[in-house]
Amino acid sequence: MPAxxxxxxxxxxxxxxxxxxxxxxxxxxxxYAVLRQAVTRxxxxxxxxxxxxxxxxxxxxxxxxxxxxxxxxRKSGKPIYLIxxxxxxxxxxxxDRAIIHQDPHQLIEGTMISCFANNVQQAYIxxxxxxxxxxxxxxxxxxxxxxxxxxxxNILGTGYSCELFVHRGAGAYICGEETGLIESLEGKRANxxxxxxxFPAVLGLYQCPTIVNNVETLCHVKYIAQHGGAAxxxxxxxxxxxxxxxxxxxxVQRPGYYEFPAGTITLGQLxxxxxxxxxxxxxxxxxxxxxxxxxxxxxxxxxxGKRKVGAxxxxxxxxxxxxxxxxxxxxxxxxxxxSGGVIVMDDSVRMVxxxxxxxxxxxxxxxxxxxxxxxxSLWMKRITTRMVHGTAxxxxxxxxxxxxxxxxxxxxxxxxxxxSWPTQSFLAKFGDEFRQYPVTKQTPPPAxxxxxx
Amino acid sequence: MNLKPATLSRIDEVIPHxxxxxxxxxxxxHLIQEDLGYLPDEAMPWIAAKLGLEPIQVYEVVTFYPxxxxxxxxxxxxxxxxxxxxxxxxxHETCATFEREFHTHCGEVSPGGEVTVEFxxxxxxxxxxxxxxxxxxxxxxxxxxxxxxxxxxxxxxAAARP
Ligand SMILES: Cc1cc2nc3c(=O)[nH]c(=O)nc-3n(C[C@H](O)[C@H](O)[C@H](O)COP(=O)(O)O)c2cc1C
Ligand code: SF4
Ligand code: FES
Numbered sequence: 001m002p003a004x005x006x007x008x009x010x011x012x013x014x015x016x017x018x019x020x021x022x023x024x025x026x027x028x029x030x031x032y033a034v035l036r037q038a039v040t041r042x043x044x045x046x047x048x049x050x051x052x053x054x055x056x057x058x059x060x061x062x063x064x065x066x067x068x069x070x071x072x073x074r075k076s077g078k079p080i081y082l083i084x085x086x087x088x089x090x091x092x093x094x095x096d097r098a099i100i101h102q103d104p105h106q107l108i109e110g111t112m113i114s115c116f117a118n119n120v121q122q123a124y125i126x127x128x129x130x131x132x133x134x135x136x137x138x139x140x141x142x143x144x145x146x147x148x149x150x151x152x153x154n155i156l157g158t159g160y161s162c163e164l165f166v167h168r169g170a171g172a173y174i175c176g177e178e179t180g181l182i183e184s185l186e187g188k189r190a191n192x193x194x195x196x197x198x199f200p201a202v203l204g205l206y207q208c209p210t211i212v213n214n215v216e217t218l219c220h221v222k223y224i225a226q227h228g229g230a231a232x233x234x235x236x237x238x239x240x241x242x243x244x245x246x247x248x249x250x251x252v253q254r255p256g257y258y259e260f261p262a263g264t265i266t267l268g269q270l271x272x273x274x275x276x277x278x279x280x281x282x283x284x285x286x287x288x289x290x291x292x293x294x295x296x297x298x299x300x301x302x303x304x305g306k307r308k309v310g311a312x313x314x315x316x317x318x319x320x321x322x323x324x325x326x327x328x329x330x331x332x333x334x335x336x337x338x339s340g341g342v343i344v345m346d347d348s349v350r351m352v353x354x355x356x357x358x359x360x361x362x363x364x365x366x367x368x369x370x371x372x373x374x375x376x377s378l379w380m381k382r383i384t385t386r387m388v389h390g391t392a393x394x395x396x397x398x399x400x401x402x403x404x405x406x407x408x409x410x411x412x413x414x415x416x417x418x419x420s421w422p423t424q425s426f427l428a429k430f431g432d433e434f435r436q437y438p439v440t441k442q443t444p445p446p447a448x449x450x451x452x453x
Numbered sequence: 454m455n456l457k458p459a460t461l462s463r464i465d466e467v468i469p470h471x472x473x474x475x476x477x478x479x480x481x482x483h484l485i486q487e488d489l490g491y492l493p494d495e496a497m498p499w500i501a502a503k504l505g506l507e508p509i510q511v512y513e514v515v516t517f518y519p520x521x522x523x524x525x526x527x528x529x530x531x532x533x534x535x536x537x538x539x540x541x542x543x544x545h546e547t548c549a550t551f552e553r554e555f556h557t558h559c560g561e562v563s564p565g566g567e568v569t570v571e572f573x574x575x576x577x578x579x580x581x582x583x584x585x586x587x588x589x590x591x592x593x594x595x596x597x598x599x600x601x602x603x604x605x606x607x608x609x610x611a612a613a614r615p
Contacts, residue, residue: 091536091575122472129483129520130532130576132589165470168483170518173574187478187504189517206473249538249579256580292537292575341579343538357537361574367517451545452537 003269004260007235009243010106010219011259014098021137023144026105032150034226038113039158046117050221052229054241058095059085059176059214060291060339061414062327065221069118069211071201078208082120083185084111085214086127086134087169087176090291091361092341095245095257096215100127100134104141107215108164110222112150115162117221118211122163126181129170138166173365177413178212179204180367191369192413216245236262240326244337248275250344251282263329267297268321271344282346286429287320289330290338292358293418295425297323303333335425350445351430352437353452355422356384360453362419370411377419379403384423387437388453397434401427454495460488464503474504478514482521491525519573526569527562529607532586533595535572538579547583547600548572554604567611 013019051066088096115123127135145151153161174180180190182205204210224232233241240262249255253276284299303318327337363381368374383400386392404423407416468477497511515521533548551570557563559572578584581593
């Protein structure tokens, strides 16, 4: 079956010739019409629409946005903050960058609607430090929006006021984790907080109730405010509503970002039909479907079980190519949809090298608070690097497994899981290559093997 | 510390963005680093006084975030992405090309001080790998040929400088 056509909602104007990021262009495309309309409605209605929509967060965890907003402590009398998570640092993910660079007003409109719905008077966009250009674009766009009375005091004459500022990170991946982000925004090291008690919805920024949402999530909110939650829930499949943006990178003919109704495209359709298949003379070997923390899939493996379709339970027997790209299906086969970053590797890749590359990332990015994460990520990096350089010891494959198994569930934040899943899944799926590394090291890699370490 | 008047006014502009002064720490560090090229030791007590903090509270932040540096670097900062998607498409060769062109090693200032080449983690542009950030500008699809071309541009600009 050929892939369905793209449905570009969030990416409607991305890479569109003639579409520019200034306010004038946005207004010509009906910009801020949804905000104008939203501020005339009772805020509770907007929250209700988001609940009805079934929108799940696009930052990685897929948590329902309406539920998150419902958890906000509105009785404390403290101000409620909203933070846009524009840290985009999960390897393989590059969708928020496109929105920020090419359509910043879409994000600002979605943000202001969300602020109005939640009675937020102060919001921040936390953008990663390595996007200095993006930060300037957002600042410029906010200044334009403020001059036009979409941001700032007495928005559109309603008496409702809300400020929005850009805050730049400084190169630490852990600032993407929402409580690390909050610490960072408070001017501290980005050490994630312990939940409970520090759920952002109750004790977030400055110990006040705080909403943290991903850039893409807030753009979906704009669509929901415009078309209604029911209409949004008609897109995609039940439980996986709206569209999903996939960022495909690595060994395919046409890497890039693609937007489809959630759950309507399989991994095979995405990689073969949409991305043009493997590079000339190559075959697919492995794919990481949801950012580098997601567990890897091996081409050739099969997944069997029962799944719910409507009310019925049906058998499924899938190859990697057959898996629908939605949160639930990917979860069912033991990996995750995460941030939508799909990293593809072909038969030129040595899996030990690939894991060593990933492990170097996590060892560099652990914030260092929890011993299992700080030491474990470093050990996993050291062991896999030894394997690559041919200096590993015979017991190293088993040691690697044991280190990875001792991290998850024993740390403050989900980075612990994120850093151990690659190692656990590479060992499970490509154990042979890890047991073979002494032999592999003696044979020089064939021409065309990419250097990864 | 000799900050430009423009930096000082931007510092005063950014502090009221936050209900708590300490939140302005990262913005101040960025502003001062952009002005001076790095964060000299005297910047820490200066910022601490400005925000009502102890100097240690500034140091601990400076040492946590990879983008902050306490030593000067080359005139141009070449950051090559090291992470998986870029590596799969040749990022390591790209980095080696810059090292060769400027007779330097990752993390060091090149002889003559023109560039610092650095290997950094995912720059969120994996679809156009390999990518390189030179100062504030992102370059995409930087294979060996393009790395050479970019190096030549930097060298030409350096030669044209009086
Ligand atoms: C280690 C780690 C890194 C994360 N990085 C990001 C990130 O770069 N961007 C992002 O939006 N969410 C990231 N998240 C998820 C956030 O903690 C949070 O769940 C998300 O911003 C919530 O927004 P959403 O509900 O709209 O997805 C990360 C989580 C963890 C554990
Ligand atoms: S799990 Fe790792 S990143 Fe998260 S708080 Fe602990 S040490 Fe820091
Ligand atoms: S891996 Fe290089 S930009 Fe993401």
